[in-house]
Amino acid sequence: MLEIVSLTKTFGKLRAVDNFSMEVEKGEVKALIGPNGAGKTTVVNLVTGVLSPDGGRIRLDNHCLLKLPPHKRIKTGISRTYQxxxxxxxxxxxxxxxxxxxxxxxxxxxxxxxxxxxxxxxxxxxxxxxxxxxxxxxxxxxxxxxxxxxxxxPKYIMIDEIGAGLGISEQEEIASKIRELGRKGYGVIYIGHLMKMVKAVSDTVVVMNEGKKLFEGTYEEAVNNEEVIKIYLGERYAKS
Ligand SMILES: Nc1ncnc2c1ncn2[C@@H]1O[C@H](COP(=O)(O)OP(=O)(O)OP(=O)(O)O)[C@@H](O)[C@H]1O
Ligand SMILES: [Mg+2]
Incomplete structure (x- = not known):
């Protein structure tokens, strides 16, 4: 399991990641969504070791990642794509x-x-x-x-905004590849703003806002959650 526990990262006065926790198991695809600047990419940078946190823990299959430099973290089984x-x-x-x-x-x-x-x-x-x-x-x-x-x-892969700017059929193709990774036993964190792709790929959705976890649940629960609608999705996703 990839476990992110109470992770915090500040840039000056900004708490970009604020006591944030989430985990992903092998074979599971979790979407990490939220407004621009919510802290999603910063989480990825903290997991891979590009950035050091001010607090919290990151564990991967019982390795404590924070003690390791980036190249050794890759060897424990973690990988990412770039926005x-x-x-x-x-x-x-x-x-x-x-x-x-x-x-x-x-x-x-x-x-x-x-x-x-x-x-x-x-x-x-x-x-x-x-x-x-x-x-x-x-x-x-x-x-x-x-x-x-x-x-x-990798055993775990973090996919940061791969669908943005692509046509519908390319998005569908990538979504099916991401699902396939889950079936093959990878643990996947999929970050993206395209709700169609989020729906297509994810077992669970984590919503982040201002560095904090706002919500975790299924896609259906997420798109029906009042706070998630208010802060991120807007009324167009609200179901009556
Ligand atoms: N190296 C840095 N130095 C200073 N501020 C940073 C740095 N990296 C990120 N930030 C700030 O931290 C906050 C979180 O940024 P982050 O890139 O993690 O957001 P995001 O959720 O990935 O957004 P998006 O959906 O637009 O990709 C933003 O306010 C951003 O400006
Ligand atoms: Mg980002």
Whole structure:
């Protein structure tokens, strides 16, 4: 289980993450949603070790993550995608994924290559393997970022805003991949603003606001919760 317990992070006077707790089990897909600036990406940065918290704990299958530097956290089985993908622009798609395969998953030779290819096939961009990353469009860059996150062979993956800016059919395709990850036994935290995708992927929805957990429950419960509607969803989601 990935456990985030009473996590707090301040930037000056701003409590970006405020006594926030959530957990995700293997095989479970949880959505983490909330208004812009709620603290969602900051949670991801705290889990991966890009940022250090002011308080709280993060445990992954009984490892205390906070004692570990980012590269060692990856080895315990945690991975993430980026809200704004940042591939190595001059490397090919395959080379980009190989970097994660070598240095994230710790694989060598043929094993590293077949793992990289498997990730590209899973996200559906194996046909672009020989293209340079800088030649990809924004959707393809998001898929490459997804493949890179998978090729470190994580047990838990945090997917930050992968659907934004994509067309409806691409969103549906990515949603089905995310569901498949859950079925394959990954623990998934899916962050996004697109409620269609949230509905399609998640077993449970966590709503964050001003750094705090506002709500946790099923999608149906979330979209019918008065506070969630007021703070985030707006009346259009309210059911009479
Ligand atoms: N490195 C930083 N330094 C200072 N403030 C930061 C930093 N990172 C995030 N913040 C602030 O912390 C708050 C939470 O930001 P965060 O990026 O976690 O929100 P979010 O929920 O991911 O929002 P969005 O839905 O827009 O992606 C915001 O007010 C943001 O401006
Ligand atoms: Mg964010």
């Amino acid at each position: 704004i993908p940042r591939p190595y622009p001059n490397l090919t798609v395959l080379e980009n994924v190989l970097v994660s395969s070598y240095f994230g998953a710790g694989l060598k030779g043929e094993e590293a290559i077949s793992n990289a290819i498997e990730s590209l096939k899973f996200v559906g961009i194996y046909n672009l393997a020989e293209k340079r990353a800088k030649e990809l469009n924004s959707e393809q860059q998001k898929l490459l970022d997804f493949a890179r996150a998978l090729s470190v062979k």
